Amino acid sequence: xxxxxxxxxxxxxxxxxxxxxxxxxxxxxxxxxxxxxxxxxxxxxxxxxxxxxxxxxxxxxxxxxxxxxxxxxxxxxxxxxxxxxxxxxxxxxxxxxxxxxxxxxxxxxxxxxxxxxxxxxxxxxxxxxxxxxxxxxxxxxxxxxxxxxxxxxxxxxxxxxxxxxxxxxxxxxxxxxxxxxxxxxxxxxxxxxxxxxxxxxxxxxxxxxxxxxxxxxxxxxxxxxxxxxxxxxxxxxxxxxxxxxxxxxxxxxxxxxxxxxxxxxxxxxxxxxxxxxxxxxxxxxxxxxxxxxxxxxxxxxxxxxxxxxxxxxxxxxxxxxxxxxxxxxxxxxxxx
Numbered sequence: 452x453x454x455x456x457x458x459x460x461x462x463x464x465x466x467x468x469x470x471x472x473x474x475x476x477x478x479x480x481x482x483x484x485x486x487x488x489x490x491x492x493x494x495x496x497x498x499x500x501x502x503x504x505x506x507x508x509x510x511x512x513x514x515x516x517x518x519x520x521x522x523x524x525x526x527x528x529x530x531x532x533x534x535x536x537x538x539x540x541x542x543x544x545x546x547x548x549x550x551x552x553x554x555x556x557x558x559x560x561x562x563x564x565x566x567x568x569x570x571x572x573x574x575x576x577x578x579x580x581x582x583x584x585x586x587x588x589x590x591x592x593x594x595x596x597x598x599x600x601x602x603x604x605x606x607x608x609x610x611x612x613x614x615x616x617x618x619x620x621x622x623x624x625x626x627x628x629x630x631x632x633x634x635x636x637x638x639x640x641x642x643x644x645x646x647x648x649x650x651x652x653x654x655x656x657x658x659x660x661x662x663x664x665x666x667x668x669x670x671x672x673x674x675x676x677x678x679x680x681x682x683x684x685x686x687x688x689x690x691x692x693x694x695x696x697x698x699x700x701x702x703x704x705x706x707x708x709x710x711x712x713x714x715x716x717x718x719x720x721x722x723x724x725x726x727x728x729x730x731x732x733x734x735x736x737x738x739x740x741x742x743x744x745x746x747x748x749x750x751x752x753x754x755x756x757x758x759x760x761x762x763x764x765x766x767x768x769x770x771x772x773x774x775x776x777x778x779x780x781x782x783x784x785x786x787x
Contacts, residue, residue, distance in 0.1 A: 500539050501537060501538070501539050502536075502537075502538045503535075503537045504535070504782070504783060505534070505535040505536070505782070505783040506532075506533070506534040506535075506782050506783075507531075507532070507780065507781045507782075508532040508533075508742065508744070508776070508778040508779070508780045509529075509531050509779050510528075510529070510530040510531070510555075510776045511530075512526075513525075513528070516560075524560035524561045526557055526558065526560065527557065527558050528557035529555065529556060529557070530553070530554070530555030530556075530776050530778070531553075531555070532552060532554070532778075533551070533552045534550075535549070536548065536549050543582040543585065544579075544580070544582075545579070545582075545590070546579050546580070547576075547578045547580075548575075549574075549575070549576045549577075550575050550576075551572060551573075551574040554568075554571055554572075554601055555568065555571075555774070555776070556568050556569060557569060562621065563615070563616055564616045564617040564620075565618045565621065566618070567605075567607065568602065568604055569774065571600040571601055572598075572600060573597070573598065573599045573600060574596075574597070575595075575597040576594070576595075576596050577594065578592060578593070578595075578642075579592065579593045580592045580642055588644050589642070589643055590644065591641060592640055592642040592652055592654070593639050594638045595636075596638075596659075597635045598633065598635075599629065599630055599634070599662075600628070601629060602629060603625060603628040603629070605618070605623040605624060605625055605626060606623065606624045607621045607622070608621060608624070610622075625665070625667065625668065626668075628664070628665050629664070630662055630663075630664040631665040631668050631672070632661055632662060632663050632668075632672045633661075633663075633664075634661055634662075635659050635660055636659025636660075636689075636715075637658055637659060638652070638654035638657040639656040639657070640652060640654030640656065640657075640693075641653050648699050648700050649696075649698055650696075651694070651695065651696045651697075652694070652696075654692065654693045654694070654695070657690070657693040658691075659689060660686045660687065660688055660689070661673065661674075661686065661687045661689065661754075663683075664685060666682065669684065670683050670756070671755065671757070671758070671765060672754070673687060673752070673754025675687060689719065689720070690718055691716045691717040691718045691719070692716050693714065693715045693716075694713070694714045695712070695714075696711070697710070697711050698710045705735055705737070706734070706735055706736075707736075708733050709731070709732045710732070711729070712728075713726075713727070714726070714727060720754075721753070724753035725753075726752050726753065726754075727749065727751040727752075728748075729748070729750075730747070730748055730749075731747045731748075732746050733745045733746075740780065741777070741780065742777075742780040743775075743776070743777050744774075744776050744778065745775050746773070746774045746775075747771070747772065747773050748770075748771070748772045749771050750770040750771075751767075751769050752770075755767070757770070
């Protein structure tokens with residue numbers, strides 16, 4: 452910017468001195484212009500305190516069989532995901548935001564016309580922090596979390612007709628849906644960050660709602676009954692303490708590992724029963740466009756009762772899910 456201003460000043464001065472007849476006058480005009488520019492105030496560049504990044508993944512796989520003696524079914528599977536981050540940092544204050552969206556399904560020849568999900572996730576995390584001092588590893592913290600899914604999930608059984616062609620031609624049991632369940636909470640506490648790859652949050656004041664919008668699923672997800680009726684409430688308020696541990700490791704330029712462990716104790720209902728959410732993600736970036744990911748989820752929620760043939764009323768169980776994908780990926784490089 453200073454070079455452009457200097458060049459402009461020289462041009463203006465040269466135009467003004469075209470009529471000068473003496474060489475000393477020309478030199479004096481140029482010197483005056485240079486002196487005026489050197490005394491001009493500096494123009495400070497605008498500082499951007501935001502850092503953003505986004506990763507988009509799309510995967511597709513199919514199996515086609517014809518006269519295959521070993522048997523099997525034609526299948527097609529599609530998965531897609533977004534992992535977006537927007538982080539703010541200024542002096543002692545930070546504000547981190549992360550949105551994860553994932554969806555995957557497949558269609559198989561054994562159930563024509565039926566779309567069966569393999570992955571479905573909406574997860575939003577927002578955390579504000581204020582460091583206790585310039586050299587401290589502790590932050591005052593406040594966080595907001597939300598987790599749910601996009602569409603209904605069914606467990607499909609035997610066909611109800613001789614030639615099934617759609618989802619209504621099979622015995623099926625609804626297991627979950629959008630906002631059924633959904634988890635949201637606000638946590639106040641302190642965050643300890645001893646290194647760039649590890650952080651732990653201690654929130655003795657954590658309140659939130661478990662939401663179940665579908666009436667037939669409310670009992671399964673621990674909603675309380677409405678007195679005098681056979682119906683259950685659509686939400687459950689919980690207030691307690693929460694501990695969150697995060698690890699993010701870049702093993703090398705292509706291997707990354709990320710894990711988050713969340714423990715919650717409800718002061719209002721059997722605080723000795725701890726809710727556990729443990730997420731893990733391993734990614735291998737083969738090149739700029741292709742990536743292999745392996746994700747695992749473990750959930751133990753003492754208020755969720757999972758029914759089976761032996762326990763039709765439901766029983767407490769550890770929930771586990773694994774997901775392996777080969778994806779076409781595109782990353783918007785972080786920018787400030």
